[in-house]
Amino acid sequence: MNDPNTARAQADPIITVTNLIKQFGRFAALRGVTASFEAGRLYGVLGENGAGKTTLLRVLAGLVRPTRGTVAILGKGDPREACREFGYMAHPSLLYDEMSGMENVRYFARLYGIQNDARCAQSITAVGLDPELGRPVGQYSQGMRQRMSLARALLHDPKILLLDEPFSNVDIRSAREMVKLLAHMRDQGKTVFVVTHQASLLDGAADQFVWMQAGEIINRTPDRKYMETA
Amino acid sequence: MKKAFPILGLLTAALLSFALYEALVVAPREQTMGDVQRIFYYHVPSAWTAFLLFAINFLASVQYLVRPRPQADKIANWIVIALGALTSIGAYVVRPLPQNMYPSSVVTTGVAIVGLYFLIKKYFSEQETDILALTTAEVGVVFCTVVLVTGPLWARPVWGIWWTWDVRLTSTLVLWLIYVSYLMLRRFSTSGQTPVLAAALAVFGALDVPLVYFSIWFFRTQHPQPVIGGGGSIDPRMLHVLLINWLAFLCFAFLVCWSRYRLEQLQREVEETQALEALLEPRSTVR
Amino acid sequence: MSAPSGITMATLTKDIRLEWRSKDAINSMLFFALLVVVVFSFSFDPVAEESRHIAGGLVWIAFLFAAVVALNQTWAREIRNQVLDAYRVSPAPANALFLAKAVGNFIFVALLEALMTPLFIMFYKLRALGPAWQLLPVAVLGTWAIVVNGTFFAAMSLRTRSREIMLPLLLFPITIPALLSMVEATTTILVGDPSTSAKFWMVLLATYDVVFTTGCLALFETVLHAE
């Protein structure tokens, strides 16, 4: 399977999902998703509210157990075993409001076994924020909070990035910068999933758009225009 | 199997009425307390049945927690066997046993626990152990309520007080509180994994039982209280009637558990079909 | 993978720093504890001799009451921005988080007790006739018994509808033997009855702590990840 020298091996599926079903009582969030995703790609996951985008991401992150179906990340059956390999960012900030950005990132670094602050400062500057900023995260603007949350997700240099609405409430200029950063990471070989409603931001950056509707992947297209005209 | 239920029902009804007759008429009249002592034949069997049901709940909950983790499963097997051995040896080594616990009865309980554990292990799937835990908890609480109602009704005429901090009665009260909180957790839980939370609480509750018993037992030695059911040995004829009543109540409890079990199974099947239907429904997304 | 104790320390210091920085939780809790003591003292105004017999029960019920209100706040900060998800996604072991939260609660509740005890002594004119030094181990073991189960059940009640009421419903039945031991040990020490000693109760409390600390450490992982 992982024959190193062929091109095919380079694009080995890093994540495979088979017949993934998730139901919350009678509401079917995921109705049988089967897909595999290659490493080193930036995927834009698009779809209306309730299409199952967030649930899919939470299943991949191991935060939600699927009702049926299997998830394999880097060959490991249970996402929890691969938790060191992915960074997760959600709609809520996942940060402590009373602590400054640096304090937050330093605490989460400790959870990943990272002791030195240089790495923390580096991931904060990478998202375009100032590590020395003393203000507690609670007083940040929503856009800054989203970027600090991204810094927390990038902290341990994960192979996979699972980002849920990273650009919401972020001004256009900083959103474009974030996209540039994500594209740069993709070029370094990381696999990036971006769930978003501002699909236009990913034009030219995303390798593939994954269209979801009513808990299923209905289409995977190289660019956004194809879906709109169809 | 379906038609066995009414036959068993009739048999149990007959057994219950025979036991009632034995308790009211045949059993010898107790000198000091008089006829009111006959509450004993309902009070004690209900308590024993409740404890048995809670023991099954504990064993089923442990099964539910360990089955998905094979390594924990092996450890649990050894702990149960060790527990059984310990109680059997302890029955003869520990002197004095708390009042009117005979070594033979302690050994039988120890062996029964181990037997039940491996029986559940063999015949119940993971999902079924959860249903079994819920059923035995619910029916156990009903029997426990009976004990807590008949207890004071017995204490009142004999000692003029409604409640006595008797070791067994108080332990039953605490057990009742624990399992009512267990049932409330199951009803109020909004989690997808309610059985896991309930199983954890059941294990905690069971760990608590010996501590409850010994804390109240020592509490009682410091504040002597009248004891329900007397301390000394028991007239063989009374014991005979007691065992008949216990058998009758066990059959009754078995039937109630069986129907509650089937009810829960049906409930889950209905929920599953409804969920399946929602799955296959035409693609309607939230606009 | 830094040692779990490193993570426990980091989480504990983080919690203490946040507590110290916002201080609003600690101040409101201290005032609440004061209220509980005053209310208890008003409702019972015993003569010194009598008070020794009932003080043990009153003091521990007041502590339990204050502890439950504090325990309800254990996961408040983690829920606000779903920070718990960030923890669940990280490779950090669940027990490290649990121990940090339990020890944090222990310090918090011990602080409340340290404030309430002198007030109780004053209001009830208490003077221990028995070996007063034994009160310390009883207090430590007893508070840990309440806090370790309280933290565990607080995490469990996160997954239920009426979260505030579920914690005491789950905690009190399980804590009865520990509560009985604390009350009886304190009363034996206060009354100074030579015939009995609080040793049995302390042994029972210690067993209770060991049993339930192991139980919590074994089962917290499953409860944390039961979404």
Add this chain to the structure above:
Amino acid sequence: MTFLYAAYAATWAIHIAYLITLVRRYSRLKLAVDELNKRKR
């Protein structure tokens, strides 16, 4: 003597009350089952 009969009566009152709740729960479930069967055909 009356306490004896009271205790026995109370025992069966409790058991019967529980059985009634089971029966009621079962009938409610029956409705759901019938509805499902109707829809399936």
